[in-house]
Amino acid sequence: MPEDAPLLRLTGVSRTYARREVLHRIDLDLSAGECVALLGHNGSGKSTLLRIAAGRDTPTTGTVTFDGLPMDENDPRVRARVAVVGDTAACYPDLTVREHLQLVAVAHGVDEAEDWIDHVLADRLLSEHARSLPAALSSGQLQSLLLATALVRPRDLLLLDEPEQRLDPDARRRLAELIAAETEGGVGVLLVTHHAELARSVADRVLVLRDGALIADGTPDEVLTGGADGVTWLGGDAEGGR
Numbered sequence: 447m448p449e450d451a452p453l454l455r456l457t458g459v460s461r462t463y464a465r466r467e468v469l470h471r472i473d474l475d476l477s478a479g480e481c482v483a484l485l486g487h488n489g490s491g492k493s494t495l496l497r498i499a500a501g502r503d504t505p506t507t508g509t510v511t512f513d514g515l516p517m518d519e520n521d522p523r524v525r526a527r528v529a530v531v532g533d534t535a536a537c538y539p540d541l542t543v544r545e546h547l548q549l550v551a552v553a554h555g556v557d558e559a560e561d562w563i564d565h566v567l568a569d570r571l572l573s574e575h576a577r578s579l580p581a582a583l584s585s586g587q588l589q590s591l592l593l594a595t596a597l598v599r600p601r602d603l604l605l606l607d608e609p610e611q612r613l614d615p616d617a618r619r620r621l622a623e624l625i626a627a628e629t630e631g632g633v634g635v636l637l638v639t640h641h642a643e644l645a646r647s648v649a650d651r652v653l654v655l656r657d658g659a660l661i662a663d664g665t666p667d668e669v670l671t672g673g674a675d676g677v678t679w680l681g682g683d684a685e686g687g688r
């Protein structure tokens with residue numbers, strides 16, 4: 447792939463539900479090793495955009511490509527290289543933390559999976575919960591498990607929908623370190639977040655959605671302003687960490 451060819455490209459993407467347009471002509475390029483953060487108020491279209499970027503939903507108009515391929519989660523070539531952490535916790539109630547990771551690792555043909563699983567468990571501070579069932583996890587630990595399922599498998603593109611949910615400040619800091627390590631390793635990251643300070647700390651570019659349209663696209667310094675507890679995006683919308 448040429449160095450400047452985008453890993454993910456959305457061109458003129460719109461999405462209409464029941465005659466209501468919730469995304470309006472979105473263009474977005476994301477390169478390998480780049481982190482793009484997407485901010486916006488509740489209902490502005492962030493999760494819809496991420497689902498379309500993941501090939502889980504189809505745009506009403508426009509196209510999505512992943513490394514030149516039409517984006518479609520049913521295509522095994524896409525699924526093998528795209529990891530998605532959604533905004534809701536989806537777990538098997540009767541599988542332990544380790545068994546969740548084994549399932550994902552086996553499905554993706556990971557070599558020496560047990561060693562790698564040990565590494566990921568330690569990285570997400572889940573080692574002592576390896577034999578716990580999901581019901582015995584705190585909400586933050588459950589969120590860490592969701593992240594772990596993305597880390598235990600190969601990926602070139604990582605799509606994260608509000609991964610900071612339910613994480614305490616220390617866990618959020620480790621999430622930022624994780625995202626930085628991903629991009630340093632060449633993974634492209636699309637980060638949907640309500641946490642402007644997280645976006646500032648990890649993103650190369652920040653995009654802001656309002657009512658389904660992109661109203662800002664630039665570096666964190668260009669788009670975000672204010673201090674750690676009162677970050678706003680240019681355009682006047684107050685949005686801080688939560």
Ligand SMILES: Nc1ncnc2c1ncn2[C@@H]1O[C@H](COP(=O)(O)OP(=O)(O)OP(=O)(O)O)[C@@H](O)[C@H]1O
Nearest residue numbers: 463464468486487488489490491492493494495533
């Ligand atoms: N399957 C669907 N059918 C109908 N409307 C939908 C569907 N999915 C999303 N919407 C609508 O699209 C709009 C955008 O929703 P979306 O979940 O993308 O927003 P969001 O920016 O991720 O919000 P939040 O910050 O609350 O997670 C909302 O008005 C929502 O009601």
